Amino acid sequence: MSNENPLVPSSPPEVRFPVAEYLGGRRIDAVVGRELRNHTRFRIHRLVRAGAVLIDGQVADIRQRVYPGQQIRVRLLEPPDKLLRATPSSLEVIYEDRWLVAVNKPAGMIIHPAEVDRADTLVNALQWHLDQTAVAAGLLRPGIVHRLDRDTSGVVVATKDHLSHRRLSIGFQERTIRKTYLAMVEGHPAEDDGTIDTPLGQVTDPESHLVSAADDAINPRPAQTDYSVLEKFDGWSVIEARPLTGRLHQIRVHLASIGHPLLGDPFYGPRGEIRRDRSGTLLIEPPAAPPWPAIDRQALHAHSLSFEHPITGRPLTIESPLAEDLSRLLSDARR
Missing domain, CATH: 3.10.290.10 (RNA-binding S4 domain)
Structure with missing residues (x-):
């Protein structure tokens, strides 16, 4: 026996x-x-x-x-001992292979836990996803190579191994990865195609996380964004934005700096005005009856990433379907 x-x-x-x-x-x-x-x-x-x-x-x-x-x-005689909390989630996986996984991040989800005990972030959800197919829980750790703001939806790619992580990180640093975003903005830009080439730095409040394109911005760094107007509606437009650099809040601040802030953006107003301070206190009263539709987050969606696969070397484009709230807003406007 x-x-x-x-x-x-x-x-x-x-x-x-x-x-x-x-x-x-x-x-x-x-x-x-x-x-x-x-x-x-x-x-x-x-x-x-x-x-x-x-x-x-x-x-x-x-x-x-x-x-x-x-x-x-x-x-693996012993299990991993430096574990992220794995949280079950209904993440929409839009691409996956042995080395990469890409998801459609919903608005409202932050990328990485700032506190040790936080477990509701994208990284926690990705850890759970990777654990479903790994030979041991925690064997694979999601490698984050780029970030989106909490209230920006769209494509985020993570790596499963160190070599993919290294090569994609270099790709973002050297700007060989093409990024496209869809933005819904107030008003109609004067030019249907253009480039915003304005340095970005911190606002003059040293304790604020907000960004400024003004001449008095602290520690400004070069920033460039190409854009094309895709559609125009009554009082607002849909824009494809293609950031050539990767500064914090770059698209939001650049479009606001030319007079076309994102619909629903709580902080960045036209021509560089800051709508709220770091405590959330309203500094500028919004228009009483704006011609653009209301939305409860900044209308920005990371639409696609195009790059050379870090392992196979083949060209790869990963596209994310437009988030439901933005899709509904667009459908209503087209009727």
């Missing part, structure tokens, strides 16, 4: 991966740490010393260095 418990796996799960070019010459514990991002360095040391880490089929020594092309195999 067998003494084996059928509920206990006969062998621990394992992962295998090649040594990436940029990690050549690093110690084995550092390389494994890049791959197992939810394992602490202490736990990785324990795995190596237990003989659970192999290089080209040979048990690794803790001081051993590895080189590009070598094959690493790790038997």
Whole structure:
């Protein structure tokens, strides 16, 4: 009669991966740490010393260095110990492969928890999603390479491995990733196509998180946004915005600076006016009967990302369907 418990796996799960070019010459514990991002360095040391880490089929020594092309195999004798809280969610996944996952972020959801015990962010939802297919809960950690404001909807891409994360991060830094947004703005721009080339910095209140395009902005940095007017309605327009840089609140502030703030934007008014201070106190009274429709968040949607796949090298465009509230607003206007 067998003494084996059928509920206990006969062998621990394992992962295998090649040594990436940029990690050549690093110690084995550092390389494994890049791959197992939810394992602490202490736990990785324990795995190596237990003989659970192999290089080209040979048990690794803790001081051993590895080189590009070598094959690493790790038997997961111990689970991850640096875990994000995984929160079940009905995220709309719009693209996924072995290395990437892209979702349609709803308005109102923040990207990353600012407090340790917060569990209602996009990262928490992505951790739960990745856990559904990983060989061990927490084995994959969602790598965030770009961000959206809490009340901006649309496409967000996350990575599943360190090499994809590194390459996409470089792509955003070097501006090789094309981003398009759909924005609904007050009024009608004078030109149907244009470029806003205005530096952005912090507003003069040093404790505020708000951004300014004014000449007195603190620590201004170069910022560029191309735009095209797609549709015009009574008192408002739909614009495609293509930011060439990635400054905080860039599209919101740039469009406001030329006199066309986003519908529903609680902070940025026409020609650089700040509608509310950092405490939320109203500084400028809104028009009594504006010609544009009311919406309870800034009307901005991240529509698409286009880039070279970080692993396969193939061109990839990921598009996000317009959020329901903005789609409804647009449908009503077209009637």
